[in-house]
């Protein structure tokens with residue numbers, strides 16, 4: 001289906017893995033595509049594949065992590081194709097580390113790419129989209145944002161992407177820009193770096209299986225959908241629940257330590273929630289729930 005016919009789309013980090021699949025599928029669906037990646041050789045390979053299939057593509061070797069370069073990626077789309085209708089904020093890096101042994105330089109680099117990169121590229125795209133009356137931004141988040149062992153920095157960066165998605169969707173609805181995020185799972189170079197990830201992501205979970213969701217969110221078929229996180233692991237497709245202010249909400253003039261302690265002892269202990277992607281039950285909730293189970 002040529003759902004992106006006539007549209008101009010930027011995909012960052014499109015030299016390999018998921019980004020390459022998004023770019024190739026977008027071009028097959030009729031879009032002209034800016035194939036961005038700091039690894040220019042890889043970006044050229046993706047673009048050649050698009051051109052060989054009769055599509056339209058141009059390469060950008062800019063980094064998303066520097067504001068002026070992020071702006072240049074969007075400018076390239078406008079100068080080559082006349083405008084920008086869609087952005088896939090896909091470029092990202094990750095590594096595993098025990099939280100208290102994390103290397104500050106690695107933390108900084110990851111945040112620069114995964115958080116600042118999304119902010120810089122997204123706001124540069126939004127400036128053009130707002131002026132021309134709309135567009136669609138698809139941020140690439142991760143299930144890791146719910147909390148995952150040895151991935152705290154990466155998880156936090158993707159949590160920031162989720163928060164950006166909610167806030168941008170609120171800010172941009174009135175200028176016709178929809179903003180959603182996708183939490184993918186696919187066998188890529190990123191997954192091959194970690195034995196744990198390889199176990200949950202077998203070879204048949206290819207990036208091609210995630211691309212249709214991204215195409216749908218870029219296209220006009222998804223009109224009316226904004227502010228959502230959607231997860232796809234190849235076979236499962238679902239929405240990720242929104243964080244919310246949970247009842248009961250207790251209220252008093254002033255909270256001192258004693259009244260906070262009593263709030264937890266008497267009310268909140270039963271309302272604590274399992275946390276992290278693995279849904280770990282906090283010890284206090286365990287103490288509360290186990291006697292009920294054995295009664």
Ligand SMILES: NC(=O)c1ccc[n+]([C@@H]2O[C@H](COP(=O)([O-])OP(=O)(O)OC[C@H]3O[C@@H](n4cnc5c(N)ncnc54)[C@H](O)[C@@H]3O)[C@@H](O)[C@H]2O)c1
Nearest residue numbers: 013017018037038063064090091092142185186188189190
């Ligand atoms: N693979 C998965 O299962 C998975 C799961 C959740 C989220 N993600 C996210 O999906 C996105 C793509 O991941 P992938 O698995 O294809 O990874 P990958 O490592 O295979 O590809 C990432 C690409 O981004 C490029 N890149 C890195 N820094 C850049 C920068 N500063 N500017 C421009 N390009 C840059 C890299 O050169 C690389 O080609 C990432 O944001 C990742 O966090 C992936």
